[in-house]
Amino acid sequence: MTALERLTAELGPHVSVDPRHLAAVRADKSGWVAPGMPLAVVSAASVEQVQATLRIATEFRVPVVTRGAGTGLAGGACGTNGAIVLSVERMNRILSIQPEDELAVVEPGVLNGDLNTALSAHGLWFAPDPASRAFSTVGGNIATNAGGLLCAKYGVTREAVLALTVVLADGSLLETGHRTVKGVTGYDLTALLTGSEGTLGVIVQATVRARAITPGETVTIGATFPDVAQAAAASTLLTAARLRPAVMELIDPVALALIVAHLGPHLSQGVPAGGAFLLVQTDGPASRAEADQAVAVLRAAGGAVRVSTDAESADRLLAVRRAAHPALAAHGDVLIEDVCVPRSRLAEMFERIAEISARTGLPIPTVAHAGDGNLHPNFLIPFDPARGSAAPVVPEQVWAAAGELFRAALELGGTLTGEHGVGVLKRRWLAEELGDTGFDLQRRIKEVFDPLGILNPGTMFEPKARR
């Protein structure tokens, strides 16, 4: 009996080998498409089905790629050749909301946005807010330790995960963590699994922290600066003034010009195309006072400042930031990078980007979560009409420039990925950041969880050379 026959025998209608289905799960939102074709897609509807899939994978030594909504940006959930793609999208129930304990218990396929809708009835929210929140899953948020716009103030996903239920490589069930706010019994496997990108186990249930919705009005500030250095310096001054805005987004002039051209003069709110744009939101009971302080800092730093307290005009300002990806995507396939540097080094990182761009001749439009030093430099890969529906090919010249970006970020005390993960696309730089000792330890931890190497092989670590 083959692995596929066994899957079909045990999981029947949950197993698909429809070529369109198989082709679709080879890609995520990074633009990368796995070569070859996966063996099958298992759309699990229960923990038991996940366990059965892993038992079969172990028995037949077949790789398993766990997948949620497929919104990843690092190629970490793409169906590789011969792999079982284990979709948990149908495991999308909110199992319980416990307002008195400020937590929710969910299956991994619940959309972040759906969880937030359900929590809002109790005056609660789930703080992790990747830009994909409307269509990304909580399981995927956890598997990548997703960030977002609000992290500097409200934390990353790791800080919102209390407990996990995980199916291990051999199909056994592991429970980690606590339903309590605190708990120090044993090693923190919940944190180890958060951000492990499907390489240690399959998350089948999560207990997540819910927060009280922040009271008070949100104040939105848009500030334009002549250049990105001034805008970055202004964001550093805001932090130095001990302000912690809920949102602080920076758009560099290269990206801003594309956005303004894309939106047109009306929708771009009169934001001039020539400069850099800084978007700041304050919230909470002191939002007005904090906004006043922020405005003073931004003006002193040379910004032309506009303030909105009504939701509608605030939305219009936010729309400028939200248009970044569509504006870029109108010009080609977009490779989004994701470096992060200490906040004080933001201006220097922008300098390095400009320098790499000038030297390579590649435009690198960049947006940044300035509140936490996380930059998304983008590379535009012109459409190739000849490729049809095939995968876009990132030119080696672009990878070389991306590699220079990563090294620049490391030199400034930063990291090669702030929130998207290593996936397939950044694994070649992993050892450089971790160092030999750290890299070796991480590989050995992987082997503890996955001795046969069947869990998402090729993600995070380079595939082992075949014998």
Add this chain to the structure above:
Amino acid sequence: MTALERLTAELGPHVSVDPRHLAAVRADKSGWVAPGMPLAVVSAASVEQVQATLRIATEFRVPVVTRGAGTGLAGGACGTNGAIVLSVERMNRILSIQPEDELAVVEPGVLNGDLNTALSAHGLWFAPDPASRAFSTVGGNIATNAGGLLCAKYGVTREAVLALTVVLADGSLLETGHRTVKGVTGYDLTALLTGSEGTLGVIVQATVRARAITPGETVTIGATFPDVAQAAAASTLLTAARLRPAVMELIDPVALALIVAHLGPHLSQGVPAGGAFLLVQTDGPASRAEADQAVAVLRAAGGAVRVSTDAESADRLLAVRRAAHPALAAHGDVLIEDVCVPRSRLAEMFERIAEISARTGLPIPTVAHAGDGNLHPNFLIPFDPARGSAAPVVPEQVWAAAGELFRAALELGGTLTGEHGVGVLKRRWLAEELGDTGFDLQRRIKEVFDPLGILNPGTMFEPKARR
């Protein structure tokens, strides 16, 4: 050459075999004293000396117990028989404070209080606030993932640690984490090491997050209730009202009677000895409004409420809580337990404690960090004048009652240690909480870091049977 000769040859004046010194490091603040006598105390002053110690320990297969200020409450840093006690107390420099990045880089022996003093000059603070903060080290806070009074609002130690430098069992150096707010390159070894109680490596440097000092005035509320059930219910109602006080401490009637008797009528601020006491602090720009809401909730829940906004009278109310340990210690050796339950189960846990106390005849005075469901039930062990300076012996009857407490906490969805750690004193219950799969994984992770089993053996895990 013996291990001791080699230590002396390489580390000369940093090695002590003074019997008083050796005896002193056998104990921590738990009351537990390790049997036998350690081999030597190495007081390291540099990373290189830590590395040399570990290399020698590896070569001679000698256990190493890393120790900071010795303020632990679980027996996790006590010099066991024949072990090298590696003290990092002298590594107490603050290496840098970077206000613009809201972080500090410190050696492990820095006192939490000293770091806070240094940070305050920049309008910053280090949020982890164990009750021992004046005399416990940052390295110890990290090794135990210390909690404290402010966790529900400001997080536990794990959330304040960005990066670590760690000496591994073989003397090699590992760097983990980032100086950035976000970073998802590889597995989160920083979180894995936080709370690992000296069993995975020796922390020799930490990059920690500093927070802007919370602006606004702090309002302190003292509320007395006829019984602990009502006080616990009131604390649950505060959370349900979506309030998140900075501090919410509960003292049960058994503990309160001892405190009031200890302080006398004047110092105990007229708090009646017959009931339970709930201490609440709100802070931040909306502290007055939040305090008003809290007072309304507490009164509706049957509390007799007093409010202080001046620092002096607030301090007097806080002094009632602070007197808990001295009041108990006046009656005997104190075994402090540390269970944690979901906040909504707090009243039930108090019921279970009362029931265990009634059945065993042991008084169990209890204080709780009610904001996060973390209870400290205490056992009093009468002084035995015959024992002199020898270790207090916890009667088997007390351990049996403690075991019942742990099981009750687990049944309520809680954990056996909220913030003190497993150490030696709770290791016998570890497997029960983790389950076989989790326990086995944790042991194998330990083996990846420490294949020879020389790092703090007997802490967290039962010692392996000798061949």
